[in-house]
Amino acid sequence: DAGVIQSPRHEVTEMGQEVTLRCKPISGHDYLFWYRQTMMRGLELLIYFNNNVPIDDSGMPEDRFSAKMPNASFSTLKIQPSEPRDSAVYFCASSLGRLPDTQYFGPGTRLTVL
Amino acid sequence: GESVGLHLPTLSAQEGDNSIINCAYSNSASDYFIWYKQESGKGPQFIIDIRSNMDKRQGQRVTVLLNKTVKHLSLQIAATQPGDSAVYFCAEPGGYSTLTFGKGTMLLVSP
Numbered sequence: 431d432a433g434v435i436q437s438p439r440h441e442v443t444e445m446g447q448e449v450t451l452r453c454k455p456i457s458g459h460d461y462l463f464w465y466r467q468t469m470m471r472g473l474e475l476l477i478y479f480n481n482n483v484p485i486d487d488s489g490m491p492e493d494r495f496s497a498k499m500p501n502a503s504f505s506t507l508k509i510q511p512s513e514p515r516d517s518a519v520y521f522c523a524s525s526l527g528r529l530p531d532t533q534y535f536g537p538g539t540r541l542t543v544l
Numbered sequence: 545g546e547s548v549g550l551h552l553p554t555l556s557a558q559e560g561d562n563s564i565i566n567c568a569y570s571n572s573a574s575d576y577f578i579w580y581k582q583e584s585g586k587g588p589q590f591i592i593d594i595r596s597n598m599d600k601r602q603g604q605r606v607t608v609l610l611n612k613t614v615k616h617l618s619l620q621i622a623a624t625q626p627g628d629s630a631v632y633f634c635a636e637p638g639g640y641s642t643l644t645f646g647k648g649t650m651l652l653v654s655p
Binding site: 434461463472473475478480485486521523525528529530532533534535536537538 | 576578585586587588589590593595633637638639640641642643644645646647648
């Protein structure tokens with residue numbers, strides 16, 4: 431398997447623009463997680479899905495952030511409008527089942543908002 | 545690659561040393577702990593886990609020790625190599641299906 435795939439790997443945008451990050455989980459995995467990593471706050475869970483259904487979005491910082499999972503092989507994280515403080519590395523991870531099943535991380539998307 | 549923390553605790557080692565990375569966890573009810581490794585520019589990668597009913601678990605060149613009395617976890621890496629240079633995170637369950645990650649420790653291994 432190719433592992434978790436994320437695109438784009440790097441995104442540079444200007445404040446106010448819409449940003450869409452994409453994730454393809456490992457085939458057969460029922461759980462998908464979106465994380466954000468910054469120097470100040472470390473690795474934080476934003477939202478996770480089970481069988482394409484959002485289960486917990488309490489980590490989503492604001493209404494500017496939204497996530498969808500239209501099918502088992504694709505998820506998006508959208509920021510609209512983007513702000514400089516959204517600059518971070520965003521990771522998608524997937525797992526076969528709930529804990530203690532291992533979460534496998536993608537390579538991340540480095541977002542820079544100018 | 546992406547810098548994950550300019551002010552992370554840093555452990556420096558020479559190739560061949562045995563390295564120990566420590567982690568204090570917060571929830572005494574946690575029943576499962578995991579160590580992840582994150583190389584520069586990459587996502588975290590699972591290394592090893594341990595259940596709370598164990599106090600030691602060994603993998604390939606790595607050993608995790610759990611001291612529930614003081615809520616302390618450690619990762620021992622034997623005969624460290626330059627390829628072990630990375631940020632190491634401990635994690636514990638943050639909910640039914642989620643993980644809470646520690647701030648991480650950077651390991652720098654010199655040839």
